[in-house]
Amino acid sequence: MNPPEKIWTAALVVIGDEILSGRTxxxxxxxxxxxxxxxxxxxxxVRVVPDIAERIIAAVNDLRADNDYLxxxxxxxxxxxxxxxxxxxxxxxxxxxxxxxxxxxxxRYYADKGGLNEGRLRMARVPEGAxxxxxxxxxxxxxxxxxxxxxxxxxxxxxxxxxxxTGKLEGGAPLLSETIGCxxxxxxxxxLLQEVEDAHANCQIGSYPFFRDGxxxxxxxxxxxxxxxxxxxxxxxxxxLATHGYDFTPGGI
Amino acid sequence: MNPPEKIWTAALVVIGDEILSGRTxxxxxxxxxxxxxxxxxxxxxVRVVPDIAERIIAAVNDLRADNDYLxxxxxxxxxxxxxxxxxxxxxxxxxxxxxxxxxxxxxRYYADKGGLNEGRLRMARVPEGAxxxxxxxxxxxxxxxxxxxxxxxxxxxxxxxxxxxTGKLEGGAPLLSETIGCxxxxxxxxxLLQEVEDAHANCQIGSYPFFRDGxxxxxxxxxxxxxxxxxxxxxxxxxxLATHGYDFTPGGI
Numbered sequence: 001m002n003p004p005e006k007i008w009t010a011a012l013v014v015i016g017d018e019i020l021s022g023r024t025x026x027x028x029x030x031x032x033x034x035x036x037x038x039x040x041x042x043x044x045x046v047r048v049v050p051d052i053a054e055r056i057i058a059a060v061n062d063l064r065a066d067n068d069y070l071x072x073x074x075x076x077x078x079x080x081x082x083x084x085x086x087x088x089x090x091x092x093x094x095x096x097x098x099x100x101x102x103x104x105x106x107x108r109y110y111a112d113k114g115g116l117n118e119g120r121l122r123m124a125r126v127p128e129g130a131x132x133x134x135x136x137x138x139x140x141x142x143x144x145x146x147x148x149x150x151x152x153x154x155x156x157x158x159x160x161x162x163x164x165x166t167g168k169l170e171g172g173a174p175l176l177s178e179t180i181g182c183x184x185x186x187x188x189x190x191x192l193l194q195e196v197e198d199a200h201a202n203c204q205i206g207s208y209p210f211f212r213d214g215x216x217x218x219x220x221x222x223x224x225x226x227x228x229x230x231x232x233x234x235x236x237x238x239x240x241l242a243t244h245g246y247d248f249t250p251g252g253i
Numbered sequence: 254m255n256p257p258e259k260i261w262t263a264a265l266v267v268i269g270d271e272i273l274s275g276r277t278x279x280x281x282x283x284x285x286x287x288x289x290x291x292x293x294x295x296x297x298x299v300r301v302v303p304d305i306a307e308r309i310i311a312a313v314n315d316l317r318a319d320n321d322y323l324x325x326x327x328x329x330x331x332x333x334x335x336x337x338x339x340x341x342x343x344x345x346x347x348x349x350x351x352x353x354x355x356x357x358x359x360x361r362y363y364a365d366k367g368g369l370n371e372g373r374l375r376m377a378r379v380p381e382g383a384x385x386x387x388x389x390x391x392x393x394x395x396x397x398x399x400x401x402x403x404x405x406x407x408x409x410x411x412x413x414x415x416x417x418x419t420g421k422l423e424g425g426a427p428l429l430s431e432t433i434g435c436x437x438x439x440x441x442x443x444x445l446l447q448e449v450e451d452a453h454a455n456c457q458i459g460s461y462p463f464f465r466d467g468x469x470x471x472x473x474x475x476x477x478x479x480x481x482x483x484x485x486x487x488x489x490x491x492x493x494l495a496t497h498g499y500d501f502t503p504g505g506i
Contacts, residue, residue: 017459020296021428022286023474024461026279029301033275043273045308046301048282051459055298078440079460080447110440119443138464154462175274187331187363190372194333206270206304207332208277209407211391221276 005225008172009044010036011063015074015084016153017050027155028073035162040171041069051075056087064091064148069169074153076140078119084150085143089127092145099126102141109139134164173225178234181253184246185209186218192240193220200233202226210253219252258478261425262297263289264316268327268337269406270303280408281326288415293424294322304328309340317344317401322422327406329393331372337403338396342380345398352379355394362392387417426478431487434506437499438462439471445493446473453486455479463506472505 012032018024026048033043044067049055056075064070075084089096102124103116110116123140126132133142133149135157142161143150151161182189186209197205203224210217220237224230241248265285271277279301286296297320302308309328317323328337342349355377356369363369376393379385386395386402388410395414396403404414435442439462450458456477463470473490477483494501 014299017457017476018461018474019282020286020299021430021476022283022288022290022296023430025283029272030275030278033273035275037275043275044303046267046273046299048299050297077460077462079443080450081457081459113438114441117440117444120440122443123440138469154464156464177274177276185366187370187373187376188367190332190375191370197333204270204334206334207330208271209330211407211409221271223270223274 005172007225008041008069008170009067010041010069010071011044011067012046013056013059013063013070013072014046014048014153015051015056015072016048017081019048019074020050028151028153028158031155031159031162032071032073035166037174039166039169040174041169042175051081051083053083053087053090056084057091060088060091060148067147069147069149071149071151073151073158076123076143076150076152078122078140082122085125085127088145088148088150092127092148094128094145096125097128098124099130099132102126102132105132105141106139133161136160136164175223175225176227176230177221177223178230178250179252180220180222180234180237180241181217181249181251182220182241182246183215183217183253185216189218189241189244189246192244193237196233196237196240199236200224200229202229203233205233205237212253217253221252258425261294261322261423262320263294263322263324264297264320265299266309266312266316266323266325267299267301267406268304268309268325269301270334272301272327273303281404281406281411284408284412284415285324285326288419290427292419292422293427294422295428304334304336306336306340306343309337310344313341313344313401320400322400322402324402324404326404326411329376329396329403329405331375331393335375338378338380341398341401341403345380345401347381347398349378350381351377352383352385355379355385358385358394359392386414389413389417428476428478429480429483430474430476431483431503432505433473433475433487433490433494434470434502434504435473435494435499436468436470436506438469442471442494442497442499445497446490449486449489449493452489453477453482455482456486458486458490465506470506474505
């Protein structure tokens with residue numbers, strides 16, 4: 001057996017009154033989560049906080065201490081309610097400065113759109129010491145300072161920033177998973193799931209019930225960072241389901 | 254002017270590895286947020302935590318101290334990874350007990366589905382002193398103990414539990430909002446938004462940019478608990494937009 005590998009973790013702070021009011025349905029949690037999986041980084045916690053500096057600061061300082069990376073989405077635009085840069089700078093104990101390259105990017109981007117103004121120039125402000133994350137969608141870059149990464153709130157812009165970061169962050173072994181679907185109530189096989197999980201220390205089994213076309217079913221998701229442990233756990237579970245006479249669908253339903 | 258009303262707040266803890274892995278896209282944040290608005294309760298923070306008891310306990314104890322209500326979704330099913338009841342009981346410092354009414358509900362529900370077994374009986378377990386929240390979708394009830402409310406993770410079951418709670422929680426004046434849409438870059442009107450918000454102490458203005466059909470635009474959402482303050486702020490903003498020659502769409506785009 002190999003020595004246990006370091007598990008790399010990240011936390012995400014979603015910043016925005018519009019999510020907490022129910023006006024906007026968040027799409028960034030799912031896309032950041034999926035992207036992190038591929039980088040071999042586990043998303044350990046998400047917090048959604050309002051556009052209030054002290055709430056952002058508290059969440060960021062709480063979470064960056066315990067994780068390898070801290071991501072934020074939202075609040076880096078040109079308007080008065082975009083306070084993420086100021087809050088993060090305060091959390092990190094550094095001043096806010098104009099990043100010359102960000103200013104140059106914005107000058108080019110707005111050259112044929114009325115030029116820079118006070119609001120647009122806000123998007124060149126960064127916590128001192130930060131690097132930029134390219135934004136091929138709409139000019140204003142994302143921001144990285146050490147292990148703190150500030151991204152846009154608009155999902156397709158966030159997606160572009162994640163693309164720009166792909167392969168740039170150190171991670172570990174990606175968490176592998178396999179799914180087994182079963183047209184049975186999870187409550188019928190709860191005991192079997194527990195038994196199989198207990199027998200495979202390196203694996204976790206999640207059970208996700210659903211109700212579809214008038215029938216109940218569940219997907220069982222087996223997760224491990226080790227491919228052979230994963231395969232052996234999947235075998236045990238499918239053997240167990242077969243022994244008890246349950247039909248199952250590899251890959252999930 | 255009336256004296257300031259108490260602002261009722263709630264926090265939500267979404268429990269589940271499947272959200273953090275990106276496998277499942279959360280739908281409960283948005284539905285709980287919208288439902289709370291109508292009850293006159295403001296969603297102050299959301300945390301998404303994994304199926305790990307100490308992480309659930311930490312989030313719950315952090316948030317229930319600062320809010321009038323604490324909701325959880327997820328982890329109250331029949332399988333080994335459903336640990337919410339145990340974690341909450343530990344957070345509240347009470348034992349887990351079988352609720353006789355929950356047991357009776359489950360006995361009836363499973364009478365023609367193979368009867369109760371160990372896994373199904375897990376869904377009758379509650380923190381001592383809890384009441385039940387009816388679940389018209391799938392038998393197993395939600396749980397309320399004081400200001401802590403445990404709901405299912407499957408969104409249509411959560412929705413049924415929210416229905417059952419409608420009008421049962423004390424709240425304040427609902428936060429009212431109006432939306433003005435504008436086919437203009439928010440960065441052009443950032444200064445105007447700030448000016449109008451500054452002139453209306455009881456109102457907040459959020460700016461939500463979008464990119465659609467090859468054009469940029471933004472929705473400006475004005476929020477207040479006072480209808481006449483809200484109307485006056487909306488008037489100032491639309492006057493301002495008209496003065497500067499911007500077309501706008503009441504109700505948003």
